Amino acid sequence: MSATAKKRAPMPEDILARKGGEPIVSLTCYTTPMAQIMDPHVDFVLVGDSVGMVLHGLTSTVAVTMEMMILHGQAVARGLSSAMMVVDLPFGTYEENPEQAFRNAARIMRETGAGAVKLEGGRHMAETIRFLVQRGVPVMAHIGLTPQSINTLGGYKVQGRGAAAQALMADAKAVAEAGAFAVVLEKVPASLADRVTAEVPIPTIGIGASAGCDGQILVVDDMLGLFTAFKAKFVKRFATLGEDAGAAIADYARAVKAREFPGPEHVFGDATPGGPK
Ligand code: KIV
Numbered sequence: 001m002s003a004t005a006k007k008r009a010p011m012p013e014d015i016l017a018r019k020g021g022e023p024i025v026s027l028t029c030y031t032t033p034m035a036q037i038m039d040p041h042v043d044f045v046l047v048g049d050s051v052g053m054v055l056h057g058l059t060s061t062v063a064v065t066m067e068m069m070i071l072h073g074q075a076v077a078r079g080l081s082s083a084m085m086v087v088d089l090p091f092g093t094y095e096e097n098p099e100q101a102f103r104n105a106a107r108i109m110r111e112t113g114a115g116a117v118k119l120e121g122g123r124h125m126a127e128t129i130r131f132l133v134q135r136g137v138p139v140m141a142h143i144g145l146t147p148q149s150i151n152t153l154g155g156y157k158v159q160g161r162g163a164a165a166q167a168l169m170a171d172a173k174a175v176a177e178a179g180a181f182a183v184v185l186e187k188v189p190a191s192l193a194d195r196v197t198a199e200v201p202i203p204t205i206g207i208g209a210s211a212g213c214d215g216q217i218l219v220v221d222d223m224l225g226l227f228t229a230f231k232a233k234f235v236k237r238f239a240t241l242g243e244d245a246g247a248a249i250a251d252y253a254r255a256v257k258a259r260e261f262p263g264p265e266h267v268f269g270d271a272t273p274g275g276p277k
Contacts, residue, residue, distance in 0.1 A: 007081075007082040008082070009082055009083060009084050010083075010084045011084065012115060012138035012181040012182075014084075015043065015044065015182055016181045016182065016202060016203065018203055018214060018215070019201065019202060019203045019214055020214065023213075023214065023215050023216065024203055024205060024215025025041065025042045025043050025215065025216065026042050026044045026045065026046060026205060026215060026216070027042055027217060027219075027220045027223070028045070028046045028047070028048040028051075028054075028218070028220050029045035029046070029047060029076050029085075029220060030047060030048075030051045030054065030055055030072045030075070030076065030220075031072070031076065032075045032078045034076075035077075035078070035079025035080050036079040038083070038220065039079065039081055039082055039083050040082065043083060043215070044084040044115075045076060045080065045084075045085055046086045046088065046118060046140075046217060047072050047076050047085060047086070047087040047088060047112070047114070048088050048118075048219065049061040049068075049069065049090050049091070049147075050147075052064035052068065053227075054219060054222075054227050055072075060147065060150050060151075061090070061147045062091050062148060063091075064088075064091065066090060066093055066104060066107065066108070068090070069088060069089075069090055069112075070107070070108060070112055073087045073111070073112030073114055074111065074113075076112075077113045077114075084115040085113065086114060086115065086116045086117065086140050087108050087112055087114040087116075087117055088119075089104055089105060089108065089118065089119045090148075094119050094125075094128060095125075097128075098127060098128045098132070099131075101128045101131065101132055102131060102132055102135055105117045105132055105137045105139075116137075116138035116139065116140055116181065117132070117137060117138075117139060117140070118140040118141070118142055118184065119139060119141065119142065120141075120142045120143075120146035120148050120149065121141070121142075121143070121146065122143045122168070122170070122171020122172070123171050125175070125178075126174040126177070126178040127178070129175055129178035129180050130178040133178070133179035133180075138181055139175075139179065139180045140181065140182045140184065140205075141180040141182075141183040141184070142183070142184040142186065143159075143168060143171045143175065143183060143184070143186075144185045144186040144187055144209070145157070145159050145186040145187035145188075145208070146186070156187070157187075158187050158188065158208075159186075159188055160188040160189060160192045165195075168188060168192060168196070169192070169195065169196060169199065172185075172199070172200045172204075173199070173200055175202075176200045176201055176202045181203075182202055182203045182205055183196075183202055183204055184204075184205045184206075184207060184217065185205070185206050185207070185209040185213060186207045186208055186209070187207070187208040187209070187232075188208070190212070191210075193206055193210035194210050194212040197210070197214060205217050207234060208232065208233070208234030218236075219235070222235040222237070223235065223236060223237060223238045223239070224237075224238065224241045224242075225237045225239050225240040225241050225242045225243065226242045226245075
């Protein structure tokens with residue numbers, strides 16, 4: 001590729017082709033400026049329904065709406081030029097039947113330009129995944145800890161330990177067989193994530209899973225230290241932007257109170273020769 005050639009955004013089939021190859025890099029994203037920052041570094045961004053907790057102060061993802069996903073999807077799309085965008089189907093917009101899922105997935109793709117949607121669930125969502133894929137909607141599946149089911153899972157617990165490993169493996173195989181182009185594995189034992197990665201033909205995207213997955217994803221506000229309400233064990237903070245922002249705002253408040261800000265370089269003159277411009 002020449003130095004000036006623009007990288008084409010990957011398609012779901014390009015992500016699928018990365019199975020077993022160079023690790024796939026992804027992060028969640030909710031805004032235009034953050035999309036511009038991460039675009040050169042990631043293969044795909046996920047407009048995750050975690051937006052409800054991270055940016056809207058909700059206590060879970062259950063109350064996230066189609067309107068929120070579409071608004072944030074549109075904002076993210078404006079900041080991307082070389083990464084693919086996947087948008088989450090929110091709770092209650094796809095579980096009823098495949099037709100409901102298609103209607104809402106098609107609306108998200110039409111109104112945001114998303115290259116694919118993500119939905120939570122394994123074997124019980126396989127029929128819906130097949131229905132969507134057959135009708136032109138690429139699907140990323142999400143199994144293990146599925147935060148939209150937090151009220152039936154009984155909390156944000158590790159999934160697939162002990163006897164539950166077999167069921168999780170069956171979920172992974174079912175979504176792959178139904179046509180999903182990738183599967184997110186959230187909060188599962190590392191050894192199980194490695195076995196799933198070895199046994200399913202589609203890329204596994206780990207979050208709280210294993211470095212052996214075909215790719216990784218994190219919530220961007222978690223890894224930048226911007227979301228500090230709590231920190232899951234699987235989150236590594238690569239920066240402390242929340243602390244930096246707090247210090248900068250405290251400094252601004254001090255400068256305002258001391259009448260140090262605005263300084264002469266920040267104010268406008270009345271065109272007096274030699275005065276501020
Ligand atoms: O909504 C989200 O952020 C997600 C990731 C945790 C995979 O689904």
